[in-house]
Structure formats: C-alpha cells, structure tokens
Amino acid sequence: xxxxxxxxxxxxxxxxxxxxxxxxxxxxxxxxxxxxxxxxxxxxxxxxxxxxxxxxxxxxxxxxxxxxxxxxxxxxxxxxxxxxxxxxxxxxxxxxxxxxxxxxxxxxxxxxxxxxxxxxxxxxxxxxxxxxxxxxxxxxxxxxxx
Amino acid sequence: xxxxxxxxxxxxxxxxxxxxxxxxxxxxxxxxxxxxxxxxxxxxxxxxxxxxxxxxxxxxxxxxxxxxxxx
Numbered sequence: 001x002x003x004x005x006x007x008x009x010x011x012x013x014x015x016x017x018x019x020x021x022x023x024x025x026x027x028x029x030x031x032x033x034x035x036x037x038x039x040x041x042x043x044x045x046x047x048x049x050x051x052x053x054x055x056x057x058x059x060x061x062x063x064x065x066x067x068x069x070x071x072x073x074x075x076x077x078x079x080x081x082x083x084x085x086x087x088x089x090x091x092x093x094x095x096x097x098x099x100x101x102x103x104x105x106x107x108x109x110x111x112x113x114x115x116x117x118x119x120x121x122x123x124x125x126x127x128x129x130x131x132x133x134x135x136x137x138x139x140x141x142x143x144x145x146x
Numbered sequence: 147x148x149x150x151x152x153x154x155x156x157x158x159x160x161x162x163x164x165x166x167x168x169x170x171x172x173x174x175x176x177x178x179x180x181x182x183x184x185x186x187x188x189x190x191x192x193x194x195x196x197x198x199x200x201x202x203x204x205x206x207x208x209x210x211x212x213x214x215x216x217x
Contacts, residue, residue, distance in 0.1 A: 001180075002178040002179075002180050005180070066169075066172075066173070066178065066179075067172075067173075067176055067177060067178060069178070070176065070177035070178050070181050070196075071177070071181075071192070071193050071195075071196060072177070072178075072180070072181045072184060072190055073178065073181075137180065
C-alpha cells in the first residue's frame with residue numbers, strides 16, 4: 001500500500017468517525033436535549049486514539065527507496081478531487097432545496113445550523129474523495145498491492 | 147468500435163534481467179510498486195517519460211517493452 005492509499009484510508013476512517021460522532025452529538029444534544037455526557041467524552045477520546053496509529057501507519061514505508069507518489073497516484077488523486085468537487089456542488093444544491101420541504105418557503109433555521117451544514121458537506125466531500133481514491137486502486141489493493 | 151490495447155513485456159523482461167522484483171524495478175524507475183503491478187496487468191498506460199525509463203532500465207527500445215495493438 002503506498003502513501004496515497006494510506007492517506008485515503010486515514011481520511012476515510014477519520015471522516016466516517018467524525019460523521020458518526022456528529023450524528024450522535026446532534027441526536028443527543030439537539031433532538032433529545034441531553035447534555036455532553038461522559039459517553040460522548042469517551043467516544044471523542046476513542047476517535048482521537050484511533051487517529052494516532054493511523055498517522056503512524058501513514059508514515060511507514062515498504063522500502064527505503066520507495067517514492068512518496070508517482071504519476072499514477074497524481075492521476076488518481078486528480079480524478080478523486082474532481083469527483084469530490086462535483087459532490088460538493090450536488091450537496092450544496094441539495095442543501096438549498098431540502099430545507100424548503102422541511103421548514104417551508106417562509107420558514108427559518110438557526111444560524112448555527114449553517115455552520116453544521118458546511119462542516120458536514122466538508123466531511124462528506126472528504127469521505128467521497130478518499131472513497132474515490134480507494135475505488136480507483138481497488139479497495140484493498142486488489143491489483144496486488146499490499 | 148475498434149479496441150486499442152497497449153500490451154507490454156515488463157514481466158518477461160524482469161525475469162530475464164536476473165529475476166528483478168517489482169519493487170526493485172519500481173525503485174529504479176521512480177514509481178510505486180502498485181504502478182508496476184498496474185502496468186503489468188495492462189490497467190495503466192504509462193507516460194512517455196516512464197516508458198522511456200522502463201525501457202532504459204532493461205536496455206531495450208520502447209517498442210520491445212510496449213506494443214500498441216489495434217483490436
């Protein structure tokens with residue numbers, strides 16, 4: 001597994017954790033009106049403890065002469081950036097349309113929701129970017145790469 | 147519509163050159179092992195620069211490494 005693949009796995013796992021943690025926090029604090037409990041702190045700690053080994057894994061090389069990235073990696077990354085860029089536009093369009101059905105034409109939403117939406121779009125775009133990289137490589141290095 | 151394919155002899159040339167491993171070839175031409183794997187499997191068409199580097203590593207011409215086939 002090369003650095004681009006490792007990086008994609010790190011981003012995929014981290015963004016997935018953050019999305020799930022965000023959904024959990026939103027459900028608990030906003031919908032169920034609960035406070036930030038020790039369970040949330042434990043999950044946050046678990047999330048950050050997962051990030052450390054991921055970054056060690058990212059730095060580990062197969063051989064000392066191994067290159068960081070090559071022309072194929074750059075091509076794959078370029079395509080993944082394009083896919084995530086398109087997804088950002090699709091998500092922004094969805095964000096403009098969906099609230100209309102939830103709060104109506106003249107309804108209003110709190111300002112902080114916009115920040116949450118922006119952050120969620122960023123996380124989803126990162127998730128799509130890393131998934132696009134891994135799909136092009138063939139997920140678990142199907143083309144023979146470990 | 148005709149299918150154009152880029153065939154290559156990288157695998158054969160590696161074995162003819164004292165059984166060079168994919169990692170050794172990758173290190174010599176400055177790419178990752180995954181790229182060599184993709185090249186050998188015909189899943190990736192290299193840049194002209196990389197094609198030249200691979201041919202030079204085996205001390206052969208580009209045509210001896212890569213063959214363009216009209217399907």
